[in-house]
Amino acid sequence: MARTHDPQQPRRFDLLVWSLLLVSHVAAGAVLLALFLVAVVLSVVWVGLPLLVTITRLVRVHADTHRRLVGRFLDDGRPVPSPYRPLPERGLSAQISAVVTDPTTWRDLSWLTVNSTAGAVLVAVPGALLAHGLHSAVFPLTWRWETNWYALGPVAGQGDANRALLTAALLLLAAWVLTPAALTGYARLNRIMLAPTEKARLAARVAHLATSRAETIDAQASEVRRIERDLHDGAQARLVALGMSLGMAEEMLDNDTDAARRMLSEAREATRQALTELRDLVRGIHPPVLVERGLDGAVRALAVTQHLPISVDIDLPGRPADPVESAAYFAVVEILTNAAKHAGAERAWVRINYGRGRMVVLVGDDGRGGADPAKGTGLRGIRRRLSAFDGTMNVVSPVGGPTIVTMELPCALSSPKTSLSSATD
Amino acid sequence: MRVVIAEDLALLRDGLIRLLQAHDCEVVAAVESGPELLAALLEHRPDVAVVDVRLPPTFTDEGLQAAIEARRQVPGLPILVLSQHVEQLYARELLSDDGGAVGYLLKDRVFDIGQFIDAVRRVAAGGTAMDPAVISQLLAKHDDGPLAALTPREREVLGEMAEGRSNSAIAGRLFITDKAVSKHINNIFTKLDLPPSTDDSRRVLAVLAYLNR
Known part of the structure; x- marks a missing residue:
């Protein structure tokens, strides 16, 4: 069960290569752990403190690499999220106090400790089993040169040596069976140690x-x-x-x-x-048409009043709450205004649909692009409005166009109001 | 003239009733919700209905929906829609059945009683009455297109015509002769490549359809 897309057949050769790579990572971690401990000890006489900051940075890079790497062996295949607060840009004392007071520093330390021991054992399993299995498999050919086989005593003749083939079969079988399990176990252990704690998340x-x-x-x-x-x-x-x-x-x-x-x-x-x-x-x-027709009708009503042709494609199975509707509407208004005023667009389009508890609003134009939310107050305002609903906005606007703004708003939809015409038909 | 009124605010409803009664209209029903309106329209088949867009029970566009539905069942039933705001989209929907006999005005237009009553009569007679706010938006939208070829006077005449006025009414408002108006209208239809027509209300619908493209 190492891979989600192919749970029946973990590709064992890949996993073996990965385990060897991870062994070197774990070894690097052990070195970092040693350096970290040295820095802690030297901190008693102050000289260790700058070292502590540098090593902490290295440890974080190392841990983040691990978060990405082990994600591929997890059930969801996604990297483990990173918990760090950014360190202050400058000011050694500020950095030192940030490093020392951040609980993640000390969690990283305990992770390095566990990973250098239990973790090391787990990632060594596939390689060790395979190596010993192969060694045993060739033993009947090489027994003359190494008479002691696994310290079980002197090998008297070819018959004794051939018994090593049984051991070889067992070891290779174990390598076959245990390789995915060892890597999954390693990934789970790392997730437990590396993921942000519930407290940090909150x-x-x-x-x-x-x-x-x-x-x-x-x-x-x-x-x-x-x-x-x-x-x-x-x-x-x-x-x-x-x-x-x-x-x-x-x-x-x-x-x-x-x-x-x-x-x-x-x-x-x-x-x-x-x-x-x-x-x-x-x-x-709050535009009256939004009250009367909802987001769908309001955006269509907006589209017919605009100078540039706007194609509208909306598929909403119900109506979101008023504040969400309003935020989405004003965002569309703002973006279309930008398209007409600044982008020199000749046409634009609006697409709105809903799935997995999120409303997705896409607004695009064929203008000259170059819109930057960091510069324009309009786009920044939209982002601020949306963030009140945990909504997000993403702007893709290369110079030369086109511009596509994607907004996502988590929301629930109410069932659509029964229209009068269908109710009285 | 038999009129049905739909307006949920008592103050405005009473005002409209008084206003229309003072101008030779018989108010056969004054209702305050969408379902009541549809029933009244189908029962009374009035000469004209004056309808507020937003009505109970949903307080969305119940009035508009009831009016459109009534016109679906009784094609050409004259409806004058009133609203606190105008939307091109609503104007387009009202005009979409191509049957004429529709009006769409801001509530403010009631202030000018003469013009309002004129609009009511026009709609009852099968003509149209579109709010100047809708028309100016429509004209502004097409300004860079073929409308750029019109002279300022022709553009004025086009605006007046799109609001639904007859040739003589336009002549009166612009202080020009009927003949001058006809000439301007011929020029407009040629420049916009519209089929000529002698019927006032047909012509208005053609212009509105053109602007609503």
């Missing part, structure tokens, strides 16, 4: 959540401020003007009907403008 998760929460709160606060400002300077002011016009019209009604009529028509115009501003504001907060 710590990383908490750090991510804290960051994304802070960003979300920031973004929402500035959004609320923007809405407040828009209402204050826009619709509210217009309603004040409207009230004034109506008041004046009321006063003039008896004396100057013409002026009163003018005031009333001004009032009507102020109302219309207030409505227009409110409508634009609402569209920026």
